Amino acid sequence: MFxxxxxxxxxxxxxxxxxxxxxxxxxxxxxxxxxxxxKNLGMSYSKIEERGFMLPLIELTCRYKGAARYEDRLIVKTCIRQMSYTRVTFYYEVFKCCDNSLITTGETVHAWTNKNLKPVNIKKHAPDIFELLNKAVL
Amino acid sequence: MFxxxxxxxxxxxxxxxxxxxxxxxxxxxxxxxxxxxxKNLGMSYSKIEERGFMLPLIELTCRYKGAARYEDRLIVKTCIRQMSYTRVTFYYEVFKCCDNSLITTGETVHAWTNKNLKPVNIKKHAPDIFELLNKAVL
Amino acid sequence: MFxxxxxxxxxxxxxxxxxxxxxxxxxxxxxxxxxxxxKNLGMSYSKIEERGFMLPLIELTCRYKGAARYEDRLIVKTCIRQMSYTRVTFYYEVFKCCDNSLITTGETVHAWTNKNLKPVNIKKHAPDIFELLNKAVL
Amino acid sequence: MFxxxxxxxxxxxxxxxxxxxxxxxxxxxxxxxxxxxxKNLGMSYSKIEERGFMLPLIELTCRYKGAARYEDRLIVKTCIRQMSYTRVTFYYEVFKCCDNSLITTGETVHAWTNKNLKPVNIKKHAPDIFELLNKAVL
Incomplete structure (x- = not known):
């Protein structure tokens, strides 16, 4: 998993x-x-939008376990948890650099749409984008 | 239910x-x-904090069903879904005024803490605050 | 002056x-x-943009004289200070309702542009919009 | 000048x-x-606040000359333009990395205060902080 x-x-x-x-x-x-x-997968979300595809959020969850403060250095670790032809689920963990404590976890579910926010099958309309993200799940 | x-x-x-x-x-x-x-219950959250109690978020969920745009008039309907001595769960629905469509729902879970973000039993330390919010659940 | x-x-x-x-x-x-x-002039900025005109900021000034706090009720008083065929200058004063004290003043200078952010002469391209705002200066 | x-x-x-x-x-x-x-001067603003001093903004100016877009890489160049015993003026220039164009300039004027937002003479109360910043002006 990437x-x-x-x-x-x-x-x-x-x-x-x-x-x-x-x-x-x-x-x-x-x-x-x-x-x-x-970007680390070798694509850019700007480019995806230029090709006419969007990934609006349809669901968001955050679990707050600790507090971050001004000037704190944090690391967000991100991966794709699930992928279908029409949806992507990302998962996040936020760590404090100073003590490596996990302060927040989150999940966002996105739908693939066209510029008018109508659902699209990304596998069908942009198989290269689908493959790139799908490869990252494994 | 209020x-x-x-x-x-x-x-x-x-x-x-x-x-x-x-x-x-x-x-x-x-x-x-x-x-x-x-405020509509007759209290104010500023006053609650002045008395030394805080309600930091520990969990957040949003479900996005539609899109709002610039200058749209929205109504957020808010209620308390669950109340214990240490936690409160609020539930929200966001409607567009123009067509009364439901565009977003959300839930936030909060813990009662003191000023140092340490958990407190609100029923014990501020029974009047507990009663006011608890009454709103029914 | 409106x-x-x-x-x-x-x-x-x-x-x-x-x-x-x-x-x-x-x-x-x-x-x-x-x-x-x-909106109070009887137009809407959404409608202005739908007609292909934009008013991006080109200059912003704020003077902070006092502090506002959570739950404070404030009033922002807004007027147009200057109007030309290509620019509009708005002026703002922010008052605290509780004691009517002036806490912040500000000024924003805007250029009339088309959708591609190229300057336009609003008097020439949308005389009705120009007149409406110009009337508000007097 | 630093x-x-x-x-x-x-x-x-x-x-x-x-x-x-x-x-x-x-x-x-x-x-x-x-x-x-x-931080690059070898201090931290968090530490300054821990010692009881604050630098609230009293004046802000921005001049917008160009537009930045999603995923753009920008560089903000920052210096101190003026220093007195009670005030500091910072100056900023924002450049786009892709073409090195200057898109925004800004200035912020700050007052030295204590935790209650009352003005203080920083030279008198924290000569080391004053010297550090003052050295950066030259």
Whole structure:
């Protein structure tokens, strides 16, 4: 299984008045990590969109186990958990670099669509994209 | 069961290059709706924090069924789904005002903690807060 | 001079670890207030974009005089300060409702462009839009 | 004059429905670049806050000259333009890596305060912090 790693340095704007990272930032980091994941496979999500395909989120889950703070260095580990002709499920784990503790896990389910957000069968319309991501699951 | 309604007008900054609301905004709207929910019960979350209690998120789920766009008027309906001495689960439904379609549902699980993010039994330490929220479940 | 008022309730996600609103939220509120301003004139910015015109920011200034906090009710007062065939300058004042204190002022300069972000003369290409906004300056 | 460089990869969430980076992200990137600047001087802004000093923004200016898009690699160049016992002015330039074009410039003015946001004379209360930053201006 292909796993990609993305470094995040916590920004001040990402903290809230509890002094910790606001929970709404993790889905944004997952997305940045997804961008990296696809780039590390040798493709780019920008290019996928240029070819007329999109991967909008249809389901998001986060489990918050610990808190990150301003200036913390984090690593997001990303992999594909499931792949079908119409959907992709990514899985994420966020670690704190200082003590290697797992602070958050997440999952995002995406549907393949065209530019008008209508579902498409990616295997049929872009077999090379399907193969590239499918290979990463094994 | 007590249900509160919160109006959201989609901001330009909340859209992404797909032309729709970026998925990371829904958790922020859920939070704004939670703030309203507690205020509509006659308390305020600011006051709860002043008394030394916090409700950090420990789990978040969103299901995206439709897309909202810039200037859309949305209604978030919020209720408490489950209450224990240490946890609260909120449930949200986001509707588009123009056609009353359900575009997103979500759930957030929170733990009661003190200022240092250590778990507390809210029934024991602030029975009035517990009762107020517990009453809203029925 | 036409002045529009927009209510903002400070969201938790908008605070930072100083306990106050992060400065990057004011430009977003200015934009929400601009959306309101145009709607209150009887047009909508969505419609302007549908007709092929855009108003990207080319300059932004904020002066922070006070701090807003979670759950604070604010009013953004918005007006057009200057109008030419190719540019619009909006001016904003943010007040705290509780004590009517002025906490932030701002200015945004925008250029009229087409969908490809190329400058256009709005008076020539959409005289009705120009007149509507120009009337608001007087 | 000390100049620090910070790499930014444009995130999807940072784009808006114009297809470009929303203007409100630049102040956040300036802040991330400021964090880097101070770290590159051998200090950390987290540590400065731990010692009881804060640097809230009192003025922000951005000039947008070009557009950045999703997945673009940017460099923010940061320096201190002015230093007094009570204020610091940072200056930023954002370049696109692909063609080295300057797309945005910005300036932020900050006041030295204590934890209660009351102004302090940093030269008097923390001469080492003052010297470190002051040296960077020359």
């Amino acid at each position: 796993i990609s790693e993305t470094e995040i340095i916590v920004r001040y704007a990402e903290t809230d008045r509890m002094g910790i990272v606001h929970h709404s930032n993790y889905p944004i980091w997952f997305e940045a990590a997804r961008t990296d994941f696809i | 249900i509160s309604e919160t109006e959201i007008i989609v901001r330009y900054a909340e859209t992404d290059r797909m032309g729709i609301v970026h998925h990371s905004n829904y958790p922020i709207w859920f939070e704004a709706a939670r703030t309203d929910f507690i | 002045i529009s008022e927009t209510e903002i309730i400070v969201r938790y996600a908008e605070t930072d670890r100083m306990g106050i609103v992060h400065h990057s939220n004011y430009p977003i509120w200015f934009e929400a207030a601009r959306t309101d301003f145009i | 100049i620090s460089e910070t790499e930014i990869i444009v995130r999807y969430a940072e784009t808006d429905r114009m297809g470009i980076v929303h203007h409100s992200n630049y102040p956040i990137w300036f802040e991330a670049a400021r964090t880097d600047f101070i």
